[in-house]
Amino acid sequence: MNNDDLAIEFAAVADMFSASTLFMLVICFAGLWLLNFGIRHFMGRLMLRFPSRRFFILQLSTLMSFLLYIVGTVVLVVGVLRPPKEFLIAIGGSAAVALGFALKDVAASLVSGIILLFDRPFQVGDRVSFGDTYGEIVNITLRSVRLRTLDDSIVTIPNARFITDVVSSANMGAMDMMVVIDFHLALDADLAEAQRILRQVIVTSRYAYLKKPVVFAIEEVQVAERLAIRLRAKAYVLDVEYEKAFQSDVTTRATALFRERGLPRPARG
Known part of the structure; x- marks a missing residue:
């Protein structure tokens, strides 16, 4: 690769990360957050209106948040930055190696979160026992599960722990x-x-x-x-x-x- 080709590629990358592009990306991610906040607020109102269906509404809200952040991030990065194919391949390979070492535990929790979403050993709204902790599942994110104990404390548990440890669900999505x-x-x-x-x-x-x-x-x-x-x-x-x-x-x-x-x-x- 000669100097002219290197200069062209460097210019393409510099243009991709221009101030206006980065500003647009920040605005779009803020829009994603606001959209997710609006969805959760709407779901909260639905739960007040239909209390007997609150477990289903909580599960639907969690699934929609998962899809919104995953799909939205991919679309924004590709659509706003518009990186060249070679750049995507190079960055993807390097990022995979770096993140594999630096974010090993986080990656395990992310994969575990996807497994929990489909395997469904418990659902949002379930009363579960995990180790010495007992309470209600209030949120399942890509990284962790948040559980509210009976004394109103919020306990955050990494998803990876639910894949290897024993968890007991008292109601498995039922109201009673x-x-x-x-x-x-x-x-x-x-x-x-x-x-x-x-x-x-x-x-x-x-x-x-x-x-x-x-x-x-x-x-x-x-x-x-x-x-x-x-x-x-x-x-x-x-x-x-x-x-x-x-x-x-x-x-x-x-x-x-x-x-x-x-x-x-x-x-x-």
Whole structure:
């Protein structure tokens, strides 16, 4: 390649990164961000209007954000910069090698994000357990998953961790979810009466989802070095948002009725 060819290519590259072109690129990316903000705002209004479909709307909003940023970035770079084919090949090869080393973990999270989008081990709106963290999935991005715990903290977890570690979803996209509530009784307590009281409390709760069964599991356990009976109720809440409200409602009313009916609790040590 002679000096004239090098000069021509250098001029083409310099023209591609001119001040006006870069300014246009910044404006276009700002437009992408505003468009994504508008989509999320619109989806938020839709969720208020159709609360029973909020999981589907959240998932659709996430998918639209993915497509907007991926497709929009490619279109803007190619359409605004208009790089020569040789330049694209050279830059693409160099960038692939550099990013492969410098952004190895980020790239793994990006690939994992795409896998999560299609494999769907959980969805936006699900209540999941990941390690010691439990809460609701509020956002799935290309790099990470954001989870809101029950004490209203936002936890950000890289996507790559969900590919290799175990994650448990309590509702898998459904509005209702099983809630497990434990009660401890003395060994001589009337278990049939305790179950009857607890069932009545659950089915009369305004948070209960009664299209699915209420079941009990009874087990002898040790509480404060003393044997006791654990009465475990498994019932469904009509909306995952009411998980703790349902648990508190059942626990408060059942405890009061156990005391009123004279059902003995485990003796203190």
